[in-house]
Amino acid sequence: MEITTGMIKELRETSGAGVMECRSALISCGGDIEKALAKLRERGLVQAQKKAERVTGQGLVDAYIHTAGRIGAMVEVNCETDFVARTDEFKSLAHCLAMQVAALNPKYISEEQVPPGEEVDPKEACLLSQLYIRDPAITIKDLIAGTIAKTGENIRVRRFVRYELSN
Numbered sequence: 001m002e003i004t005t006g007m008i009k010e011l012r013e014t015s016g017a018g019v020m021e022c023r024s025a026l027i028s029c030g031g032d033i034e035k036a037l038a039k040l041r042e043r044g045l046v047q048a049q050k051k052a053e054r055v056t057g058q059g060l061v062d063a064y065i066h067t068a069g070r071i072g073a074m075v076e077v078n079c080e081t082d083f084v085a086r087t088d089e090f091k092s093l094a095h096c097l098a099m100q101v102a103a104l105n106p107k108y109i110s111e112e113q114v115p116p117g118e119e120v121d122p123k124e125a126c127l128l129s130q131l132y133i134r135d136p137a138i139t140i141k142d143l144i145a146g147t148i149a150k151t152g153e154n155i156r157v158r159r160f161v162r163y164e165l166s167n
Contacts, residue, residue, distance in 0.1 A: 001031040011036055041142065043149065054154040058082045060091065064098035073101035075160040080153040093147045093155070096132075100140060101160045103133050109157050127157060 003026045011022040011033055021040065029035035059078035066072065077094040084090050100106075106127040108114055114125065122129040128141040138146075148155050 003027055003031060007031060007033065011040075040149075041138075041146065054080055056080055056154050056156045056158075058085045059158070060085050060094055062091070062094035062098045064095060064102050066102055070165045071102050071163070073098045073160060073162045075101060076158040078156045078158050079151065084151045084153045087151065089147060089150055090155070093144065096134065096143070097127070097140070097157060097160070100130065100133055101127065101162050104130055105162055105164075106130060106160075109160070127160065 003023060007026055008019060008022045011026060012019060014033075014037055021043075022036070025036035025039045025043075026033070029039060056078035058081055059076060061074060061076050063072060063074045075094060075098045077090070077097060079085050079090060104124070107120070107125045109126065110128045111122045111126050114120055114122070120126075123131070128139065128144070130140050132138050132140055132143050135143075144155050144157070
């Protein structure tokens with residue numbers, strides 16, 4: 001099957017991966033865009049695991065206030081360099097994470113933070129295990145891994161806080 005520029009463009013817009021990565025994935029999947037997208041996501045997770053030990057000393061704090069002004073959240077998201085922290089991709093990730101915290105009210109960042117003996121459902125209580133509110137086909141961990149693959153840097157959620165007006 002011939003891989004057209006339109007197919008590459010469509011996959012690139014969906015995945016955010018580079019042109020050559022998209023082309024390679026399409027060739028290896030026989031032109032099937034869905035399979036190529038899955039392959040690119042898998043590569044992103046592998047890349048994220050390789051970068052997991054890198055120091056994240058830069059980043060930004062982002063806030064989200066719900067329309068009614070009764071719920072708000074702030075997150076600190078870290079990366080390796082200030083260059084990546086200033087990119088639209090990173091800023092968008094931080095804002096989406098703040099929105100996720102405001103919407104689903106997680107208690108912990110990851111399952112490792114849950115105190116021993118506490119019974120919680122990680123899909124509700126742990127931010128990284130939650131399904132992403134804008135795309136329930138992926139978790140927050142997958143969303144971050146995708147951004148790691150695009151930026152080439154380790155990214156870590158350092159902390160978050162959520163506020164809600166009480167009645």
